[in-house]
Amino acid sequence: MYLPYLRGRQYELLALRELIELDLISERINPIIEPIKPSATLIKTLKVFIDNEREISVIHNPKVGNFNKEITMLKKSDWTQKFDEFIHNSNITLSHIMNKNSREELSPIFEQGKEKNELLVINKDKDSLDIYLDIFNIENPKYNLIPDKKAFMRRVKDRRVSIANRFEKEARNSDYKDIESNFFSDDHLFFKEDGFIGFSDYSVVGEEYLESGFAPYAVAIHIVYYDEEMNLRIRHFVSESNDDISDPAGKFYEALEKLALWKDTVDIDTYGIRKFMEHYNEGSYPGLGTVKKLSIMHHIELISQYFDGVNKG
Secondary structure, three states: OEOOEEEOOHHHHHHHHHHHHOOOOOOOEOOEEEOOOOOHHHHHHHHHHHHOOOOEEEEOOOOOOOHHHHHHHHOOOHHHHHHHHHHOOOOEEEEEEOOOOHHHHHHHHHHOOOOHHHOEEEOOOHHHHHHHHHHOOOOOOOEEEEOOOHHHHOOOOOOEEEEOOOOOOOOOHHHHHHOOEEEEEOHHHHOOOOOOOEEEOOOOOOOOOOOOOOOOOOOEEEEEEEOOOOOEEEEEEEOOOOOOOOOHHHHHHHHHHHHHHHHOOOOOOOHHHHHHHHHHHHOOOOOHHHHHHHHHHHHHHHHHHHHOOOOOO
C-alpha cells in the first residue's frame, strides 16, 4: 500500500481528483491530505473519492497552514457542515499527527464515537511515543505512520507504514541542472520485507512547507521513472534562460523540450507525461501550478502501474 502525503494546495488536490476521475489510481493507494485552508476544491476532492467509494485520509489537526484558525472563523457555515459530514464518511480515514497535546485533541474525536482502530496516526516525534502508547495501549490505529528508525520500530509494533521525505529539495530550481537525475526510492520493493504494511512519502513536492510561493528564476520539471532494477529515480529538466524571473512560459518550454527529448529514449506512459507532450506539441503554457500537478499525477500513476502489474518488468 502507498500513502502519498500531500498538503491541501490547489494543484495537489486537483491532481488527486483528476486521478480518480480518470480512473488512474490503484485501489492500493490511499492519499493523505494535510489541509492548509478550507476551500471548495478540498470539498470537491473529498466528494469525488466518496462518490467513487475510494479511500482517502484527512488530517484533523494539521500543523501547517491556517486550516484550524479559518475553520473556527467559519463556525457553522455550509462549508464546515459539509466537511464534518464528509470526514465521518466510511471512505475517509480520519488522521492525527501525534504531539504533546494529542490527548486533548483526540478526546472529542472519541467522544463523537470514532473508534481508535479507525484512525490513521502519524508519529514522527520521539517525545510523543509515550503519549501514543498510553492512548493506544489496547486498540491499535488502522495505520501507524512512523520513520524507518529503531526508536520507533521497537515501540510501534503493528500496522506500521514507513514515512520518509524522498525528494531532495535544492535551494534554487537552477541547482537541479548540475544533478540531472538521482535515486528517489525503493520503498515499493522492500516495505514488506522491512516490516511495514505500506509506505508513505511527500511525492515530488517534498516535506518542506512554504506559506507562499515566489516567481522562480528557473523552471524545473521533476519526473520519476523506474531504472532497470525497478528502483525509482527522479530526473530534473531545467530551463536555460535563468538570469531573471521574466518569461516563465519560455522557461517552461526550454525545460519541456528536454523532457520531450528524454521521453523518446524511455518506455514510459502516463497521463501526466502525455499532457506534458501535448503542451510541447502545442507550444502552450499551463502555469506552474499545473506543471506541479502533472508531475504529482505522473508519480502516483506510475506507482499505481507497479501495484496493478502494468510495466512491472
